[in-house]
Amino acid sequence: MTRLTIATWNINSLRLRQEHLLTLTETLAPDILCLQETKVPDDQFPHAIAERIGLPHVLMRGMKSYNGVAIFSRYPLILADQGGQWCGKNDCRHLGASVTLGGKTITIDNFYVPAGGDIPDRSKNEKFAHKLDFIAATRDHFRAHPPQHRILVGDLNIAPLEHDVWSHKQLLDVVSHTPNETTGLLDWQAQGFTDALRHFTPEPAKLYTWWSYRNRDWRASNRGRRLDHIWVSNDLRPALRETRILTDARDWTSASDHVPVALTLAL
């Protein structure tokens, strides 16, 4: 039996917040760490941080200013994706990698789904259209390639369930919780994945991983959303052991608006 802990965090600029990765790894002790919104081109990637956090194996796919994903690992990583092309764009929103431990090979998918802009109408907002197209493309991909021994993590920018937001009623027209997005995300998930966070904390418990910067006191108002996810392929359900949301990270100095989430499996 091998224990594996995987963490995911939208860091909102790796170069600005890389020191926080020391606290993250001390607290959650991940074997694999997936980041989104690194906002750093590959030739400027801060490689030294990998050794400092004890996760020396790294893969990254970054670009200037926007997007960017990276995977840090205790174990050697093998690139396992189709080049990051989704919706005909090369915009650094996905990185796939596999690791072998205890004789088993596990594949990790690290996603950064488009945020989708402000107007939830595909005819008026091309960013929203891109978001809907993106989650349809990923759904179709996993329909054609049913997941096995697979862990999917990332900032999916959608809070799919009623209690994944502070007010279901007030957010039904707000991008991240509209019916088109939530049914789209659940359709993607239904291609063979289990929602690990809700496996341990079913509704109606509230679960949030993101709190807007535009609140004077995020903890007092607590208007959160669950935008960050960890799914496992259904064959890994018996291996699920524990999930954690590092809510305190929202109070770190110069915090990201997202907090880290972790899953531990016994493989």
Add this chain to the structure above:
DNA sequence: ATGGTTGGCCCCCAA
């Protein structure tokens, strides 16, 4: 109904 904040970059865009 509106505005509120942050990061990156080149004065505005995306979130």
